[in-house]
Amino acid sequence: MAVSIEPGRHRAVLFDLDGVVTDAGAVFDDARSLVARLREQGVRTAVFSAGRNCRDALAREGIADLFDARVDGSGPPGPAVLLEAARRVRTEPRAAAVVVAEDATAAREAGFGLVIAVARHGAPQPGPVPAVTSLADVAVAASPRLRLSAVSDALDGWEEIAARLRGRDPVFVFDFDGTLAPIRDDPDAVALPPENRRVLEQLAAHHHVAVLSGRDLQDVRARVPARGLWYAGSHGFEVAGPSGEHFCQPDGAAAVDDLDEAERRLSAACGSTPGALIDRKRFALAVHYRRTPPDSVDDLLAAVRDVADASSALRVTRGRMVVEVLPNVAWDKGRALRLLLDEWGLAGTALPVFAGDDYTDEDALREIHHDGIGVVVRSAEHGDRLTWAHYAVDDPDELAGLLDRMAAVV
Numbered sequence: 001m002a003v004s005i006e007p008g009r010h011r012a013v014l015f016d017l018d019g020v021v022t023d024a025g026a027v028f029d030d031a032r033s034l035v036a037r038l039r040e041q042g043v044r045t046a047v048f049s050a051g052r053n054c055r056d057a058l059a060r061e062g063i064a065d066l067f068d069a070r071v072d073g074s075g076p077p078g079p080a081v082l083l084e085a086a087r088r089v090r091t092e093p094r095a096a097a098v099v100v101a102e103d104a105t106a107a108r109e110a111g112f113g114l115v116i117a118v119a120r121h122g123a124p125q126p127g128p129v130p131a132v133t134s135l136a137d138v139a140v141a142a143s144p145r146l147r148l149s150a151v152s153d154a155l156d157g158w159e160e161i162a163a164r165l166r167g168r169d170p171v172f173v174f175d176f177d178g179t180l181a182p183i184r185d186d187p188d189a190v191a192l193p194p195e196n197r198r199v200l201e202q203l204a205a206h207h208h209v210a211v212l213s214g215r216d217l218q219d220v221r222a223r224v225p226a227r228g229l230w231y232a233g234s235h236g237f238e239v240a241g242p243s244g245e246h247f248c249q250p251d252g253a254a255a256v257d258d259l260d261e262a263e264r265r266l267s268a269a270c271g272s273t274p275g276a277l278i279d280r281k282r283f284a285l286a287v288h289y290r291r292t293p294p295d296s297v298d299d300l301l302a303a304v305r306d307v308a309d310a311s312s313a314l315r316v317t318r319g320r321m322v323v324e325v326l327p328n329v330a331w332d333k334g335r336a337l338r339l340l341l342d343e344w345g346l347a348g349t350a351l352p353v354f355a356g357d358d359y360t361d362e363d364a365l366r367e368i369h370h371d372g373i374g375v376v377v378r379s380a381e382h383g384d385r386l387t388w389a390h391y392a393v394d395d396p397d398e399l400a401g402l403l404d405r406m407a408a409v410v
């Protein structure tokens, strides 16, 4: 049976160690090659073992680096081991695939999006999950991501966008810095252009509109003082609505003490780096280096990584001239966008429109790739990078023009 992993739907693939990746101490070439093909398309990979120490086994084979996470278990590979592997690659089961050696019961029970059984010794029996005799038979579809330079200009594609919007119930979610407002050297100097405020209020008069930002909730709320908006701060870890609604991602709260400690350590470690700016949000900690001399940046990044690595509750992410420390949980702007749709009672029915400019916005652009309209605001800071967006604009001004047109047809 032909089996295909689709990077647009499967964010991660979890591999059983025994019988899938290794057998009697030897690594299967088809496993090594499948993992490499997945990584090329941006799909995360983890390995789990029911009764063995994965780290040692993989280190002996020299392939530990092939996987983003390793999970050891004891006894048969029950759902708990698989769910832990998914958690470590920050992917919910429905968006992950699992490759097991024949017995797929646990993976099916745990609700994974795709389960593949490998029957290496003979013809696979017909069963409830796709089965292959070799991982060479597992195809990896090309990721639909495009280079920024290859994404259609939104204004050129306007008729197509308008046709998708007409007769639908759209909701609008926007990133703030670099998207609704232009980038400035000083994060405190950023203000929402009046034209963007006007169009946000115009959209919010008839539709759900949210600003989903890496800034602290209070900060983004104060900078986007438009009527009727929802706000999500700290990259979506804290959400507030126009009628007093308020929600914090529960696992994020558990990392606040670790963020406090990271803030103390980073203040000591980076305090003397010229131009470094530590920016604490309730559920995140940013270290800005836009004004740091280029020859000091690598040391600064290494210091942030060291501090974050000291706690398993934290992880590091990158943005435009900024490195951020976040709670190490399966939460990002994509999940926050889905939470908003659920909150509005519109999951599966509304047409989500999202615009963003940075790496962290890609989680939201990816989330709506199949059922929404994604717009990227171009910038040269990360070169001709890949994006999940369908359309591009050049700057926040051009986005305001696009939103104006959208407001006229919805």
Ligand SMILES: O=P(O)(O)OC[C@H]1O[C@H](O[C@H]2O[C@H](CO)[C@@H](O)[C@H](O)[C@H]2O)[C@H](O)[C@@H](O)[C@@H]1O
Pocket (backbone or CB within 6 Å): 175, 176, 177, 178, 182, 183, 184, 185, 186, 187, 188, 190, 212, 213, 214, 215, 216, 279, 286, 288, 290, 319, 320, 321, 322, 324, 358, 360
């Ligand atoms: O998700 P966003 O709303 O885009 O927030 C991401 C970060 O934006 C801010 O930093 C960025 O904008 C600054 C002002 O233009 C710029 O100086 C910096 O280099 C950019 O990274 C904000 O200060 C951060 O807290 C946000 O996490």
